[in-house]
Amino acid sequence: MSGLEKLQKSFESYFAHRHFPRDPSSLYDPLEEFLLNSGKRIRPVMCLLGNELFGEIHQDAYHIAAAIELFHNFTLVHDDIMDRAPLRRGKPTVHSVHGEPTALLGGDAMMVVAYDYINKIEAHYLKNVLALFNKTAKEVCEGQQYDMDFEKMHTVSLPEYIKMIELKTSVLLAASLQLGSIVGGASEGNQNHIYEFGRNLGIAFQIQDDYLDAFGDPTKFGKQVGGDIQSNKKTFLMIHALETATGEMREILLSAIAENPVNKIELILVVFKACGIDTWANALKEQYLTNAISHLDEIAVSKARKESLRELAYYLITRDK
C-alpha cells in the first residue's frame, strides 16, 4: 500500500462515524447517506499530507481534514441544486430524492458542522486556521458564481477561465495542504510554498479533467466522454479552440456549437485534433505541474519527505478517470 493509500484509509477510519445529531432525521439522515457515497477523499488526504511533510500527524489535522471534507460535500450538495443535477457519483442527488428545501438546509447544516470540526483544534492556531478556512470558503463561492456567470457569456478568455478554476477548485486543494502544514508547524515561507504547490497542481488537475472529458478512454472514464462538448461547456480545450481555430475548422466548430448536430462530439473532436488542442492542453498541464513541483522543491524539508506529495501530483494529473 502506498503512502497515499495509507492516509486515505487512516482518514476513512477516523471519519467513519455519525457527524450529525439524530433529530430531525429528515434533515440529517440524507447528509449521513451522502457522505457515505464517498468519492476519493483527495482534500482530507492533502490536509494530512500537509501535516506529515513537517512532522508527525497530529489529531488536529484529522479534525481539519473532516471540516474540509464536510465543506467540500456541502458545496456539492448546493452546486447540484444550482445545476439541477440529477446524479452525483452515480447516485441520485440529495435534492432530487429529498426535495430542494431539505437539500438547501442540509447543505447549510453541513457547513456549520464543518466549523464544529474546526473548533475542535487547539486554541493557539484556531485563529489562523479559521482565517484561511474562511478565505477559502469565500473564494470557492466566488468561483461558483463566476462559473454560473460564464454560462451566460458569449466568450470567456483563458485568463478569466483560469481565474475561475483557481477559485472554484484550486484554492481548496491548496488550502487543504496549507491547513495541514499549519498543524505540522510549518514556517510562513514553507506554508506559502505548499499553498502554491497546491494552487498550481489544482489548475493542472482541472486541465486533466477537461482533457479526459474529450479524450478519455470511455471504458475507464466514469462519465460520458464528450459531456462538456455536448453541453457547450467552456473548458480549457473549448476556450483555446475558439481562440485558435481558423478557416474551415472554425466554421465547423462554430456551426457545431450553434446547431447541435447529432455528430456534434465527433465533429468538435476533429477540430480539437486538427488544431492540436490535445497537445496544447498536455503542454499547459505540464507547465502548471512544473510550477507546482518548483514550489515543492523550495520547501525546506528533506527530499524523501516530499515523496508522497510528488506521488499525489503525478497521480492527479495522469489519472485516466
Add this chain to the structure above:
Amino acid sequence: MSGLEKLQKSFESYFAHRHFPRDPSSLYDPLEEFLLNSGKRIRPVMCLLGNELFGEIHQDAYHIAAAIELFHNFTLVHDDIMDRAPLRRGKPTVHSVHGEPTALLGGDAMMVVAYDYINKIEAHYLKNVLALFNKTAKEVCEGQQYDMDFEKMHTVSLPEYIKMIELKTSVLLAASLQLGSIVGGASEGNQNHIYEFGRNLGIAFQIQDDYLDAFGDPTKFGKQVGGDIQSNKKTFLMIHALETATGEMREILLSAIAENPVNKIELILVVFKACGIDTWANALKEQYLTNAISHLDEIAVSKARKESLRELAYYLITRDK
C-alpha cells in the same frame, strides 16, 4: 432616546460599511442591498445588551453582533428560497430578483462572512464563542426543518410546536444575549440565566407574533391580518383551537380549514374568540414572560443595570407590529 435606541444607532453606525468584496458583483451586490433593507436589528442589539449588563461594551461585542446579524440575514435569504416567498420586508426577495442560484450561493457567502466577524474577536474566548455560535446555527436549521416537516403533518401538538419555535426563533435571541455576556465577562451561572431569559422571551415573542396575525390592528400591523389563518399555518392559536374547540365551533373550524371559504378568516376568528384563544394566548405569553423575568432577576448585577433588558422584554411582547 431610550437605551435601546442608543444601542441600535450605535450598532447601525458600526455596521454601515461594505461587508463583502467587490467582485464578483453579481454575487455580492445583492447581499449588500439586502442588508441595507434592515429590519429592527433586534439580535445585534441583544448582543450589545448582553455585554452591557456585565461591563462596558467591548469592540468584540460589535463583531459578534455583526456575525449574528449576517447569520440571521443568511437564514432569511435561504428561508425565502425554501418558502418561495416573493416579498421580504416589503421588497422583492433576493431569489426573485437575482435567481435562485445566486440567492443560494449568496446565502452561503453571507454565512462565511459571519464567521469572518467571529474570527475578529480576541483569541482567548474564540473557542467558547464559536461553540455557542455553531450550536445555535445548527439548532436554527433544525427548527426550520421541523417547521417544513410540520407543514406536511395533519396535527402538531403544542409541545412539538413550542420545541420548533424554540429552535427556529428563541435560541438565536438567547444566544445573542449570551454571546454578548461572554464578552462582558459574565460567569457561567449568569450566562445561563441570560440565555434562559432570552429563550423564554423568544417564545413569548412568537406568541405575540402569532397573536398579531389574528388580532393585530390592520392599520399598524405590517402584514395582512389573518395571513397565517388563510394559509392554514399551524400557530400557537390554531394548535390550541384545534385542541380545544368542541361541538359547533369545532365543525366551523374544521370545515373552514378544509374548504377555504371566502370568509375563512372571519369564521376562524369567531371560533378563536368563542374558545377564548386570545385570552389563552395572552396568558401563555405572560407565563413565558414571567419565566424570562425570573431568570433576569437571578442575574447577579444591580437592578438598575437590568433596565434596558426589561425595556426590551416589554417592547417585544407588547409591540403591535
